[in-house]
Amino acid sequence: MKIHMFSGSGFAWRIQLACELKGIPYETAYMQPTPENLKSASFLELSPRGRVPAIESGAYTLSESLAILAYLDAKHPDRPLFGTTxxxxxxxxxxxxxxxxxxxxxxxxxxxxxxxxxxxxxxxxxxxxxxxxxxxxxxxxxxxxxxxxxxxxxxxxxxxxxxxxxxxxxxxxxxxxxxxxxxxxxxxxxxxxxxxxxxxxxxxxxxxxxxxxxxxxxxxxxxxxxxx
Ligand SMILES: N[C@@H](CCC(=O)N[C@@H](CS)C(=O)NCC(=O)O)C(=O)O
Missing domain, CATH: 1.20.1050.10 (Glutathione S-transferase Yfyf (Class Pi); Chain A, domain 2)
Structure with a gap:
């Protein structure tokens, strides 16, 4: 799984921390936070509002950090981050x-x-x-x-x-x-x-x-x- 992010983005940090806590293998794809990068056609395909984080896992892509956290927790149930009750x-x-x-x-x-x-x-x-x-x-x-x-x-x-x-x-x-x-x-x-x-x-x-x-x-x- 690839996390598109820039260093220092709190929203992207959420995803990296969640992956580490849950032991999910990932790679980070760092970008410079310029409008050219964030609003490029290719990045908008991953993240329609041109914001980080966005993830790619095979053919599956997702943006919005809370949605990504929920996805990761459902996909990798060990060490649940959304509770046990x-x-x-x-x-x-x-x-x-x-x-x-x-x-x-x-x-x-x-x-x-x-x-x-x-x-x-x-x-x-x-x-x-x-x-x-x-x-x-x-x-x-x-x-x-x-x-x-x-x-x-x-x-x-x-x-x-x-x-x-x-x-x-x-x-x-x-x-x-x-x-x-x-x-x-x-x-x-x-x-x-x-x-x-x-x-x-x-x-x-x-x-x-x-x-x-x-x-x-x-x-x-x-x-x-x-x-x-
Ligand atoms: N609601 C989004 C917020 C993401 C967000 O605002 N990311 C910032 C970086 S911390 C961003 O990409 N800003 C670039 C821009 O607004 O052009 C989420 O939870 O993922």
Missing amino acids: PEETGRIWQKCLDFDLYVSGDFIPNLIAPIVQGRATSDADTLRNGAEIAHNELEKLDAGVNASGWMVGEGVSAADVVLYTMIEPVIRFATKPEVLPLGLDFDGFANRYPKLQAWREKVQSLPEYDVTYPTYWREVDQQHAAAS
Whole structure:
């Protein structure tokens, strides 16, 4: 199976993490996130909205990360990511859909995109607004972490995969040196959201996690470490 993606895409990270957790063999087909690539006729055949991720498995192709997660879980039932009881399945879908329908749509244009695109200072009002929305949601998510430390049930599920791969980019970008003067308080994440911080560490300590860490982020981290 081939995953079409670009490094640092949270939506694509979901698929790679799910494959690792479930032991599904895959190869990554990285592309540069340019309109020429994303909106090319050949890529639109795989992903009609020209977005990553998209997968190819033999003649079968699929886009939309939640659909891909559901497909992978049905195709490879070992280590289920959508629960082991109907109640868990419902709860996991609720968390995934709630996040994608009401939250990630705000996180990206209001918080992540202005920083990635170098508009942290010139677009500070958008960022402050994005941070307020994000903190409001993070408070609810912090209160909603299960007693097990996972989002739903006793083990890692699609809810963890979906939320983690979007929350981690928010923390990464909103704690960049050029953003800190805005006082958005993501550098205080661990104190402000202790349950989410413990959950974050739980995800990071999964043996399958490390290999999925975005290669582009790793390169940038290594360059910074070498320069300091
Ligand atoms: N709902 C889609 C969202 C995918 C998405 O927005 N991907 C971004 C990368 S993180 C993308 O490809 N953006 C390119 C564009 O919008 O042109 C999913 O869950 O797969």
